[in-house]
Amino acid sequence: MRTIRVFEERLHVEFATGEIPGFVHLYCGEEASAVGVCAHLTDTDTIASTHRGHGHCIAKGVEVHGMMAEIYGRQTGVCRGKGGSMHIADLSKGMLGANGIVGGGPPLICGAALSHKTLKDNGVAIAFYGDGASNEGFTLESLNLASVWKLPAVFVVEDNGYGEATGSSYACAGTQKDRAAGFGMTYLECDGTDFFEVYETAREAIEHARSGRGPVMLHVHLARWYGHFEGDAMTYRAAGEVAREKENRDCLKIFREKVTGAGLLDASALDDIDTAVEDEVESAVQAAKAAPWPEDSALMADVYVTY
Numbered sequence: 001m002r003t004i005r006v007f008e009e010r011l012h013v014e015f016a017t018g019e020i021p022g023f024v025h026l027y028c029g030e031e032a033s034a035v036g037v038c039a040h041l042t043d044t045d046t047i048a049s050t051h052r053g054h055g056h057c058i059a060k061g062v063e064v065h066g067m068m069a070e071i072y073g074r075q076t077g078v079c080r081g082k083g084g085s086m087h088i089a090d091l092s093k094g095m096l097g098a099n100g101i102v103g104g105g106p107p108l109i110c111g112a113a114l115s116h117k118t119l120k121d122n123g124v125a126i127a128f129y130g131d132g133a134s135n136e137g138f139t140l141e142s143l144n145l146a147s148v149w150k151l152p153a154v155f156v157v158e159d160n161g162y163g164e165a166t167g168s169s170y171a172c173a174g175t176q177k178d179r180a181a182g183f184g185m186t187y188l189e190c191d192g193t194d195f196f197e198v199y200e201t202a203r204e205a206i207e208h209a210r211s212g213r214g215p216v217m218l219h220v221h222l223a224r225w226y227g228h229f230e231g232d233a234m235t236y237r238a239a240g241e242v243a244r245e246k247e248n249r250d251c252l253k254i255f256r257e258k259v260t261g262a263g264l265l266d267a268s269a270l271d272d273i274d275t276a277v278e279d280e281v282e283s284a285v286q287a288a289k290a291a292p293w294p295e296d297s298a299l300m301a302d303v304y305v306t307y
Helices: 002-015 031-038 054-060 064-071 105-119 137-149 176-182 195-210 241-248 251-261 267-290
Strands: 046-048 125-130 153-159 186-191 216-221
Touching: 002 031, 002 054, 002 064, 002 267, 031 054, 031 125, 031 153, 031 195, 031 251, 046 105, 054 064, 064 267, 105 125, 105 137, 105 153, 137 153, 137 176, 153 195, 176 186, 176 216, 186 195, 195 216, 195 251, 251 267
Parallel strands: 046 125, 125 153, 153 216, 186 216
Antiparallel strands: none
């Protein structure tokens, strides 16, 4: 969680310099969701992400230096600089990719889950998507397909209350629970600011799907701290709203209070992690800036696949 937080906060600073191409959507405030879910997964399991995908990548084990270089568009990036922020993928880690299409992940996950079921490799497939994407037609089609085929899939609704600038209370009819029920799908929900609650609820969801009992919708309630994209003035948010979220619903702050209060970890151990992460991210930024751009000759490489 600390790696995600520092990585994103550093990007917030670096993007303002104009050196990073394309768009960037930050995951700060939502870290416990990605980590709480992905802590139960192996490289065999697959996930599909959103345009806000850095946190999912890091939680699934994608290497930080390769990610930073990818965001800078450099040859040393995990996708050789061709994907950028919204299309980071690492198939060796079961990370099918961030996705610029809102709701683009659920259909991909149906395919991945069908592969797991057909190959009998005990794998599960996870789709992360937001409350805005929950209204997309192919998201609903994916829920239906997963239920019909009884796929080992978990659909994680990361509900931060906003589909871009539109409040979910305005744009989402009914409830996510009722939507899951409409497809005969098991529904679970949790507080996305509490890592331990996410972890335990995700464990239940993933065990359910992995055991062949069908798909699950996991509804995670959380908040994003930055705008929909870097440069978003957030005029649609109430005065003091983000400050209150940071003060009262910071998953890292809550985690620190719980583990130190219970005597599970010393504050000094967490401080050491914080320092190590800062050093790692600083190293990743400097390495990315020094890395070469992709060669012109590589323009068409990896664009088309032949069989």
